[in-house]
Amino acid sequence: MSLKTGYSDDVTRGFLTWSIIWGLVAVLVGVFISFQLVFPQLNFPPYLTYGRLRPIHTNAAIFGWGIGSFMAMFYYITQRLTKVPIWSPGLARFQLWLFNLVIILAAVSLAMGYTQSKEYAELEWPIDILVVILWVIFAVNIFMTIMKRKEEQMYVSLWYIIATLVGVAVLYLVNNASIPVSLFKSYSAYAGANDANVQWWYGHNAVAMVLTTPPLAIFYYFLPKITGVPIYSHRMGIIAFWSLIFMYLWTGAHHLLWTPVPDWVQTLAMGFSIILIAPSWASVFNGYFSMNGQWHQMRDNYLVKFLIFGITFYGLQTIQGPSQAIRTFSAFIHYTDWVPGHVHMGALGWVSLVLFAGIYYLIPRLYNTELHSVKLANAHFWMATVGQLIYSISMWVAGVQQATMLHATNADGSLHYTFMETLAEMYPYWHMRAGGGVIYLVSLLIFIYNIIKTIRSGSAVGETLRATGAA
Numbered sequence: 001m002s003l004k005t006g007y008s009d010d011v012t013r014g015f016l017t018w019s020i021i022w023g024l025v026a027v028l029v030g031v032f033i034s035f036q037l038v039f040p041q042l043n044f045p046p047y048l049t050y051g052r053l054r055p056i057h058t059n060a061a062i063f064g065w066g067i068g069s070f071m072a073m074f075y076y077i078t079q080r081l082t083k084v085p086i087w088s089p090g091l092a093r094f095q096l097w098l099f100n101l102v103i104i105l106a107a108v109s110l111a112m113g114y115t116q117s118k119e120y121a122e123l124e125w126p127i128d129i130l131v132v133i134l135w136v137i138f139a140v141n142i143f144m145t146i147m148k149r150k151e152e153q154m155y156v157s158l159w160y161i162i163a164t165l166v167g168v169a170v171l172y173l174v175n176n177a178s179i180p181v182s183l184f185k186s187y188s189a190y191a192g193a194n195d196a197n198v199q200w201w202y203g204h205n206a207v208a209m210v211l212t213t214p215p216l217a218i219f220y221y222f223l224p225k226i227t228g229v230p231i232y233s234h235r236m237g238i239i240a241f242w243s244l245i246f247m248y249l250w251t252g253a254h255h256l257l258w259t260p261v262p263d264w265v266q267t268l269a270m271g272f273s274i275i276l277i278a279p280s281w282a283s284v285f286n287g288y289f290s291m292n293g294q295w296h297q298m299r300d301n302y303l304v305k306f307l308i309f310g311i312t313f314y315g316l317q318t319i320q321g322p323s324q325a326i327r328t329f330s331a332f333i334h335y336t337d338w339v340p341g342h343v344h345m346g347a348l349g350w351v352s353l354v355l356f357a358g359i360y361y362l363i364p365r366l367y368n369t370e371l372h373s374v375k376l377a378n379a380h381f382w383m384a385t386v387g388q389l390i391y392s393i394s395m396w397v398a399g400v401q402q403a404t405m406l407h408a409t410n411a412d413g414s415l416h417y418t419f420m421e422t423l424a425e426m427y428p429y430w431h432m433r434a435g436g437g438v439i440y441l442v443s444l445l446i447f448i449y450n451i452i453k454t455i456r457s458g459s460a461v462g463e464t465l466r467a468t469g470a471a
C-alpha cells in the first residue's frame with residue numbers, strides 16, 4: 001500500500017505484469033497460426049494444430065491480455081475516482097492468482113482438445129465455475145469500493161466499469177449454462193437455433209462488454225490525465241453510455257443473418273446495429289472535441305497519439321460493424337477473411353493502443369521513475385500501427401476477392417469457381433497478414449523491453465511520489 005496516497009497499487013502492478021506476459025503469448029500464437037495458414041506443414045498434431053491453437057490465441061488475447069489489463073486499470077482507476085483505497089487488497093491478490101490459474105487451465109485444456117465448441121466460450125464447465133468465482137470476487141471488491149466512496153460524483157469511467165462487471169456476469173452465466181456428462185465434457189442447455197441465438201447474443205456482447213466498455217472506461221479516464229484538459233462533455237459521455245448499453249444487447253443476431261433464426265430477430269439486430277453508430281461516435285466526438293486547442297499534443301506527447309489513434313480505429317470499427325450488419329452486405333462478406341480484418345482493426349488498433357497508453361502512463365508512476373525511452377515508445381507506436389494496418393487491409397482486400405469469387409456464377413447458374421480455387425487465391429494475402437503480424441510482434445517486444453528497463457530503473461517500495469499528482 002502506498003504510504004503517500006493510501007491507495008493499494010500492488011495488485012495493479014501484478015495484473016499489469018501478467019497481462020503483458022499473456023499478451024505476448026497471444027501475439028506469438030497469433031503470428032504462429034498466421035504462418036500455419038500459409039505453411040500447413042507447421043501443424044504438429046495433436047496439440048499444436050491450427051484448430052487447437054486458434055482458441056488458445058483468442059482466449060489468451062481477449063481474457064489474458066484484455067481482461068488482465070482491464071483488471072489492473074479498473075483497480076487503479078476506481079480508487080482514484082472514489083478517493084478511497086480498494087475495499088480488500090487481500091481478495092484482489094487472491095483474484096490475481098486465480099486469474100492466472102484460469103488462463104493456464106484454459107491453455108492446457110484447449111491444447112488437449114477439451115472445448116464446449118462455442119466461440120469465446122470454449123472452456124469446459126469446471127473452468128467456467130472458477131471463472132464465475134473470479135468474477136464475483138472482482139465485482140464485490142469494486143462495488144464495495146464504490147459504495148464506500150468519498151467522491152459523490154460518478155465519473156463516466158465508473159459507469160463503464162459497472163457495466164462491464166454486470167454485463168460479463170449475465171452473459172457468461174446464461175451462455176455457459178450446460179449439462180455436464182463427465183469432468184471434461186458438457187452439452188449446452190440450449191438446442192439448435194436457440195443455442196446459436198444465445199451464443200451470438202453472448203458473442204457480440206463480449207465485444208460490447210469486453211472489447212468496448214473497458215477500453216472506453218480507460219480512454220475516458222486517461223485522456224484528461226494525459227492531455228491535462230477535461231473531457232469535452234461529461235453529459236454527452238453519460239448519455240452515450242446509457243444508449244450504448246441499451247442498444248448493444250439487441251444486436252447479437254447480426255452474426256446469424258440468413259440463418260434459421262427467426263427473420264424478425266435478424267431484422268431487430270440489424271436495426272439496432274445501425275443505430276449503434278450514434279452512441280459509439282458520441283465517444284469518438286467527445287475524444288476529438290476534448291482535443292480542441294490541444295492538437296499539437298499529437299506531436300509533442302506520445303501518449304496522446306496512442307489514445308487518439310485508438311479512438312479513431314474505434315470510430316472506423318463502429319462504421320464498418322454496422323455496415324456488415326446489413327443483410328445484403330453480410331451476404332457478401334460473411335464467411336470471408338473480411339471479418340478477421342474487422343476484428344483486428346478493433347483488437348490491435350482500438351483495444352491494444354488504448355491499453356498501451358494506459359500502461360505507459362501507469363508504469364513510471366507505479367515504480368516512481370521516468371519512462372526509459374520515449375523514442376522507443378514512438379517506434380513501438382508506429383510499428384504497431386503499420387503492422388495492424390497491413391493485417392486489416394490485406395484481409396479486407398482478401399475478403400472482397402474471396403466474396404466476389406464465391407458469388408461468381410456461369411450462365412447456367414452453376415458456380416464459376418470451386419472452393420479450392422478461391423482458397424488458393426488467398427495465399428498472397430495470408431503471407432501479408434503474417435508479415436504484418438511479425439511487425440506487430442517486434443513492436444510488442446520493443447514495448448516490453450522499454451517497460452522492463454523502466455521498472456528496473458525505479459522501485460515499487462513506498463510508492464509513489466508521483467501518484468499523488470496522478471490521483
Ligand code: HEM
Pocket residue numbers: 119203207211212251254255273274276277280314317318319320321322323324325330333334335339342343345346347350351
Ligand atoms: C457499432 C459497433 C459494431 C457493430 C455493429 C459490429 C458488427 C459486427 C458484425 C455484423 C460482425 C459479423 C461479421 C460476420 O461474421 O459476418 C462482427 C464481427 C466481429 N466484431 Fe464487430 N461490430 C462493431 C464493433 C466492434 C468492435 C468495437 C470490436 C472490437 C474489437 C468488434 C469485434 C468483432 C469481433 C471479435 C467479431 C468476430 C466475431 C466472430 O465471428 O468470431 N466489433 N461485428
Ligand code: HEM
Pocket residue numbers: 026027030031033034054057058061062065066337339340343344347348351352433434436437438440441
Ligand atoms: C499480431 C498479432 C496477431 C495476429 C498475427 C493474429 C492472428 C490471428 C489469426 C490468424 C486468426 C484466425 C483468423 C481466421 O480464423 O481466419 C485470429 C483470430 C482472432 N484474433 Fe488474432 N491475431 C493477433 C492479435 C490479436 C489480439 C491482440 C487480439 C485481441 C485483443 C486478437 C483477437 C482475435 C479474435 C477475437 C479472433 C477471432 C476472429 C474471428 O473469429 O473472426 N488477435 N488472429
